[in-house]
Amino acid sequence: MTLVASRPAVDVRTRKRRRLRPGPRIRLGFLAGPLLLLAIWAAASATGLLDPRFLSAPWTVVTTAADLVESGRLQTNLLASVQRVALGLAFGVPLGTLLALVSGLSRWGEALIDGPIQIKRAIPALALMPLLILWLGIGEGMKITMIALGVLVPIYIHTHNGLRSIDSRYVELAETVDLGRGAFIRKVVLPGALPGFLLGMRFAVTTAWLFLVVAELINATTGIGYMMDLARTYGQTDVILVGIVLYGLLGLFSDAGVRLVERKALSWRRTLAS
Amino acid sequence: MATHAGELSRKEGVVVATHAGELSGKEGAGEPIRVKGLTRLYGERAVLDGLDLEIAPGEFVALLGQSGSGKSTLLRALAGLDGDVAGTGLVEVPEQVSVVFQDARLLPWQRVLDNVILGLDGAVERGRQSLAEVGLAGRERAWPNELSGGEQQRVALARSLVREPRLLLADEPFGALDALTRLKMHGLLRRLFEEHRPAVLLVTHDVDEAIALADRVLVLDHGRIAAEQRLDAARSATEVRSELLRALGVGEVPAGRRDGRPHRDG
Numbered sequence: 001m002t003l004v005a006s007r008p009a010v011d012v013r014t015r016k017r018r019r020l021r022p023g024p025r026i027r028l029g030f031l032a033g034p035l036l037l038l039a040i041w042a043a044a045s046a047t048g049l050l051d052p053r054f055l056s057a058p059w060t061v062v063t064t065a066a067d068l069v070e071s072g073r074l075q076t077n078l079l080a081s082v083q084r085v086a087l088g089l090a091f092g093v094p095l096g097t098l099l100a101l102v103s104g105l106s107r108w109g110e111a112l113i114d115g116p117i118q119i120k121r122a123i124p125a126l127a128l129m130p131l132l133i134l135w136l137g138i139g140e141g142m143k144i145t146m147i148a149l150g151v152l153v154p155i156y157i158h159t160h161n162g163l164r165s166i167d168s169r170y171v172e173l174a175e176t177v178d179l180g181r182g183a184f185i186r187k188v189v190l191p192g193a194l195p196g197f198l199l200g201m202r203f204a205v206t207t208a209w210l211f212l213v214v215a216e217l218i219n220a221t222t223g224i225g226y227m228m229d230l231a232r233t234y235g236q237t238d239v240i241l242v243g244i245v246l247y248g249l250l251g252l253f254s255d256a257g258v259r260l261v262e263r264k265a266l267s268w269r270r271t272l273a274s
Numbered sequence: 275m276a277t278h279a280g281e282l283s284r285k286e287g288v289v290v291a292t293h294a295g296e297l298s299g300k301e302g303a304g305e306p307i308r309v310k311g312l313t314r315l316y317g318e319r320a321v322l323d324g325l326d327l328e329i330a331p332g333e334f335v336a337l338l339g340q341s342g343s344g345k346s347t348l349l350r351a352l353a354g355l356d357g358d359v360a361g362t363g364l365v366e367v368p369e370q371v372s373v374v375f376q377d378a379r380l381l382p383w384q385r386v387l388d389n390v391i392l393g394l395d396g397a398v399e400r401g402r403q404s405l406a407e408v409g410l411a412g413r414e415r416a417w418p419n420e421l422s423g424g425e426q427q428r429v430a431l432a433r434s435l436v437r438e439p440r441l442l443l444a445d446e447p448f449g450a451l452d453a454l455t456r457l458k459m460h461g462l463l464r465r466l467f468e469e470h471r472p473a474v475l476l477v478t479h480d481v482d483e484a485i486a487l488a489d490r491v492l493v494l495d496h497g498r499i500a501a502e503q504r505l506d507a508a509r510s511a512t513e514v515r516s517e518l519l520r521a522l523g524v525g526e527v528p529a530g531r532r533d534g535r536p537h538r539d540g
């Protein structure tokens with residue numbers, strides 16, 4: 001046997017441990033999946049696999065969108081929709097958080113609040129619609145209430161859950177350093193529940209757009225949903241598609257926004273994802 | 275003096291505690307810590323059974339005892355953290371009591387300095403000084419997760435000392451640290467003690483740690499203080515050590531063996 005053969009088969013320096021973490025972050029990685037879908041859609045349209053009366057080609061959607069922008073219809077309707085979602089979130093998020101706090105910090109609060117929310121969760125949004133219309137009419141108030149009520153549920157559920165899973169040792173610590181109730185909520189409860197709240201936020205923004213569609217398809221005179229409903233009457237698939245793509249983009253970007261906030265706000269965490 | 279005598283369980287069938295009377299005056303730092311007839315029950319079992327204890331101001335006391343003997347129960351009673359445990363007895367402690375736990379128990383979402391001054395308004399400068407005292411100057415803005423176990427425990431020490439406690443309660447504060455770090459922490463704790471002079475009750479399961487740090491070592495057994503050894507010039511550490519081991523029900527162990535296993539031919 002030669003000396004060379006007795007060398008170790010594997011050079012130790014080049015041997016690497018199996019990496020179990022997902023690896024470094026990909027820049028704008030959240031766009032990869034949607035872009036792949038877009039590519040498939042474009043390919044199917046170009047090869048004629050997809051009938052344009054059934055589904056318009058991506059470039060048709062782009063030119064239609066350009067036309068809509070030129071005529072100003074897109075902006076007006078987009079603004080109306082964004083406004084509804086923003087207002088719905090503005091009412092629903094603080095209310096959901098407040099309810100979660102009261103219910104998480106006091107037994108009586110939980111007894112009174114938790115049940116109704118679980119019931120609300122079990123009732124489909126569409127089932128509440130007739131009642132809301134009767135009470136609030138078909139105006140903006142009804143639409144915003146609808147979104148706020150929808151947003152409230154995931155915010156409540158996840159914030160409440162985050163709050164309840166705060167380690168009791170931290171509560172004991174707060175007791176030993178004589179934290180007042182206000183400081184306890186600011187220093188322990190809110191930051192401890194923040195991961196839960198932000199998860200709830202991610203569901204909430206998606207839910208908000210979902211409820212917007214429902215609200216706008218019925219009795220609206222502005223908004224993306226209205227624009228799409230009108231297009232249905234005239235059989236304009238391209239306009240409908242512009243609406244769908246818009247909803248998709250808005251949902252995607254609001255989720256990305258929340259995730260960005262999440263990464264900044266939870267920088268103290270060392271997790272699998274970091 | 276704050277007294278939490280007569281803290282009673284919400285469970286039924288428990289005797290009402292003796293009342294401390296109007297002891298909660300404004301005595302200075304010169305008042306001893308006093309525990310009389312302290313009983314704590316978990317279910318039917320009395321973990322503490324009429325325990326008496328007195329600690330002089332500025333005295334460093336170590337508490338030894340087998341696992342499950344009730345050391346933490348006693349400490350929690352002194353810290354006023356056992357409102358939900360049944361029992362009777364009198365506990366007199368100073369207003370300002372700090373607790374150091376076995377885990378550093380830092381809020382992971384607060385930076386190191388904010389952890390130190392948790393609940394203290396406008397104490398940033400004092401917090402910085404306190405961190406410098408435990409050798410962590412410059413780490414104020416770090417997240418607790420970024421520190422080693424020993425460093426985290428030093429932050430916990432800084433957090434308890436910045437409150438200028440008259441009584442420092444520590445429940446196996448070095449139990450989770452490696453031997454070398456632990457030795458360094460002994461030096462640090464003793465130095466901080468000399469500077470700040472709180473009364474200290476250090477719970478430990480390590481006889482040598484107790485001897486190295488304390489002025490007086492107690493052994494808790496069957497719910498009471500079963501033995502007591504004062505460390506002074508008159509007696510050698512070896513002597514005290516074997517007395518303590520006997521009280522703990524462990525045979526003679528050669529010095530330097532810290533695991534408490536009995537000697538092969540002892």
Ligand SMILES: Nc1ncnc2c1ncn2[C@@H]1O[C@H](COP(=O)(O)OP(=O)(O)O)[C@@H](O)[C@H]1O
Binds near residue numbers: 321343348
């Ligand atoms: N919350 C509890 N509920 C029931 N039993 C407990 C509880 N806490 C402690 N005990 C029991 O009381 C005894 C003393 O516990 P502890 O004071 O923690 O002992 P040590 O700190 O000396 O190891 C143990 O037997 C333990 O099982």
Ligand SMILES: [Mg+2]
Binds near residue numbers: 346445
């Ligand atoms: Mg213990």
